[in-house]
Amino acid sequence: MTAKQRFLCPVHILFAIALAIVLIPGKGTDKYGVYLVGFLLILEALTLAVSAFVKKKPSLDVFLDIIGFLYVFLGGWTLATVKLKLLREALFPPFGTILHQFVEDRDKIAVNIASSVGIIIQGFLLAVVVAIPLGLVIASNLRAGNAATYITKFFSSIPPIVYIPYGIALLPTFRSVSVFVIFLASFWPVFASTMSGVMSVDKKVLDSAKVLNVSKPTMLFEILLPASLGQIFLGCNQGLSVSFILLTSAEMIGARDGMGYYVKNYSDFGDYTRTIVGLLVIGGVVIAVTFLVGRLQKFLLRWR
């Protein structure tokens, strides 16, 4: 790519427009406008850095389009709030105010993220560690695998949220109930995908392993596990996304920590700035987790 292709892009005009919108005086006072200016500058610096280093044109285009969307969104939001006062300030605070609140609350937010993510990791990992070996063992026996597929269909058709009241009766703390429910929510998809992965392994691959006279553990963990890993990841992704939905819902009902609690608690007090901060942070956390899992998947399936 030439320097022209790298740096002469319409996205920089959008940046200038968004910056101009923030800086021109409007109907209302923008107390924390400086935060938005800072944010825009950081975005633009990031854009220039990425433009300089990205190797492929298509991936740069995607990045620039996303940044362009952000500029349009931030410019539009600012126009509709402080500049033209089209929206009610209590429900639609200026974006600088949202950023300021995020910076103010960063410690509180970190604690809540740690609580939510900790519970998810605990329940999810427990499910993975139990479901994958169990799925491998059961599905490697054709008869047991067929029966287990139907049993799994029944249990995985129960929406995991309805386990919550029973979990509360069964276990002492909010945390243990959450881990239990997330375990169940992740267990069934991971278990089902492991079994369907094992049962759809190419017969030729199985024959290749059989003629090598491999032992049972080798067959399970060195042949069937890698051969069905693609399917297993499908189940893991499904389990993770259900876990996030579940946990944030549960936190809104009965917790003292967590991102769901943060959002629910402040919206109860009419603090919609913090409510919006909470929504955006949850989005960011889910994206980050999805990204990391995607990276892991890409690494483990690099042979494809």
Place this chain on the structure above:
Amino acid sequence: MSAMKIELDHVTVDYEEKNRSFTALKDVSFGVEDGEFVSIVGASGCGKSTLLSVLEGVYNRFTGSVSINGSPVNGAGTDRGVVFQHYSLFPWMTTRSNIAFGIRQVRKDLSKKERLALADEYLNKVGLAGYGGKYPSQLSGGMQQRAAIARALAMDTDILLMDEPFSAVDPKNRKELQELLLRLWEGEERNGRRKTVVFVTHDIDEAILLSDRIVVMTSHPGTVAEILSVPFARSGRGSHLREERSYSGFREKIMSIFRGEVYNRIGGEEVVI
């Protein structure tokens, strides 16, 4: 005949499918001598691959008896190395790991380092030095088959079973692979003996080039029609052989067995092929 390496005696396989059963193999009997290279030739569906999976020990619902070194076959064994047409290699292991994995199944005494060194040695032998770190998906079909041969040889088994190993490879590479296989087979002696090879193919020229004897099979049901010794010295099987009268005569002899089968099946009417 005494001391046959592989002995098949009235091997019959009946497949059961949903509402019909058919006989894939009927009364197949023949022996393979120690150190012999035997090809099984036949049209697709004649049961030659089924026969090989019986020898591999993968398929065990047959009647009759199959013995190796005088004892009956009971499942897969580490005395047999196998090369398939596809997926001999595990796609999630690098070429080197694939070979080292095969070695591990037969030689538990070697350390990981020794296994990898041995794997590299065999990669070198099949002309894949420097490809050890590649995954099968990064190699061409011909290279994958080279690696599969390297694994089968590295396992150092008495017997090599090959199920149409070169059928999916383009003609130029196929010729190279055939020559490589012969070179390795002639060079790799084990206790002063060559490996015993059973090689399944539908390519008559390939069978003549490679084998000591050819088992010709016909279909419906799969039976051995004839067993022929290849009448050409190994040293004289160069590319010029195909132009010779005696070669086309021998080839014609095999073809006529297949034609005779078709002739019988459609009821003895005049056939023009």
